[in-house]
Structures are given as structure tokens and as C-alpha cells.
Amino acid sequence: xxxxxxxxxxxxxxxxxxxxxxxxxxxxxYSKRTVHPDIEFLNKFNDDALYWITKYKTLEEIIQQHTxxxxxxxxxxxxxxxxxxxxxxxxxxxxxxxxxxxxxGERYLMFCPxxxxxxxxxxxxxxxxxxxxxxxxxxxxxxxCFLLNSNIRNSGRISPGLYSAEQNIPYDTFKxxx
Numbered sequence: 001x002x003x004x005x006x007x008x009x010x011x012x013x014x015x016x017x018x019x020x021x022x023x024x025x026x027x028x029x030y031s032k033r034t035v036h037p038d039i040e041f042l043n044k045f046n047d048d049a050l051y052w053i054t055k056y057k058t059l060e061e062i063i064q065q066h067t068x069x070x071x072x073x074x075x076x077x078x079x080x081x082x083x084x085x086x087x088x089x090x091x092x093x094x095x096x097x098x099x100x101x102x103x104x105g106e107r108y109l110m111f112c113p114x115x116x117x118x119x120x121x122x123x124x125x126x127x128x129x130x131x132x133x134x135x136x137x138x139x140x141x142x143x144x145c146f147l148l149n150s151n152i153r154n155s156g157r158i159s160p161g162l163y164s165a166e167q168n169i170p171y172d173t174f175k176x177x178x
Contacts, residue, residue: 001119001127006053006066007039008128011164022161036160039109040068040133044091063088071134072099104135108149109165112140116169125166 001008010029019025026033031044042063045053053062063069069088073081080098087095110132119126132140132147133154140147152163 001123003129003131004066005039005068005128005130005133006042006062007037007162008165009066010037011162012125012127012166014162015164015167025162026160034160036158037162039128039154041088041095042067042091059089066130068130068133069099071130072101076100102135105155106153107135107155109133109152109154109163109168110147110149111165111169112143112145112147113169114143114145115140116165120171126169128165 014022014025017025023033026035029035029043029045029049031046035043037043050059053059057065063085067088069085073084076084076099084095084098087098109128111126111129112132115129115132116126131137138147139145150163150165150168152168
């Protein structure tokens, strides 16, 4: 979907394939079962998962269009940006040290209730939008309304899992209260 996080795509895969536990999906996706899915970027995928993830788009396109890399790398010096990009392409963990990611404390996946409503009307489901996850931005650029926090943490210690937007964004968030 447009502006969708790769994490969101993996969440939809997890829901639709009917895994009974996250650990089984992790076995099929990641190089190690103990991986905590990275919400904003990507993890080291196994060869089979990487094949399917890159079947229609290159890893470069996925990084640019479905991760937060363009947001955090925007104002970095060219050499540092290039090193972080190379680390992401190689799926090595040292890219976090190269990007300027602010530590703003506890964070949650955010959503716009109007975007969720439109997604459901147009696509039949909603998803996690990249633009809603930019730190310190609290207004939806499309609808000019406040973004809301989901109950899915995007920082600190969290249980590993793939939490889809459709299952975690309530339908009634955009209904007017009487």
C-alpha cells in the first residue's frame, strides 16, 4: 500500500497465513527465531523471506519507500548516509549507530483515524503508515487532525510480535461522540 511500513506488510502476512504463534512466523521470516521485528526498518531476513519481500521491488526501493530511512537520513552527511544505507542493504545492525534517531522515550505506533477510515473504505483494511510514525509530528499531513497512539509500543522493551493495524486500530475512533 502507499506509504506502508514494511513491518505493516509483515503483520498482514502473519495474520493472513494463520500462524498460531509469532515464533512460527519468525522461523519463516528471520535468520534467527529470537528476532524482535524492527518496526521502522528491517531485520536480517532468511533467503526465502528475502526472495518474496524483493519479488516486486528491490531492497533499495523497499528501504526508500517502506522504512523510516529517508526520514532519519535526510540531514546526515553524505558519507554517513551512504554507510547507513549500505548497512541496511546488508541487513547489519550497525545502521542504528549511523542514523540520527532521537531518543524521545516511550513511543507507540500512531495512526490517523481519518486515514484508517479511508483505508478501510478503499482497501478493505487499514495499515501502518510511515508518515504517521515520524517522531514529534502529531498531526496527519493529509487530514490535519491529531494522530492517535495505538497500544503497540515502538520503543523500549516489548514482546516480539507482528501487530497488524487492522486488528489494533478500533473502528470507533473516528465516530463522533454524542
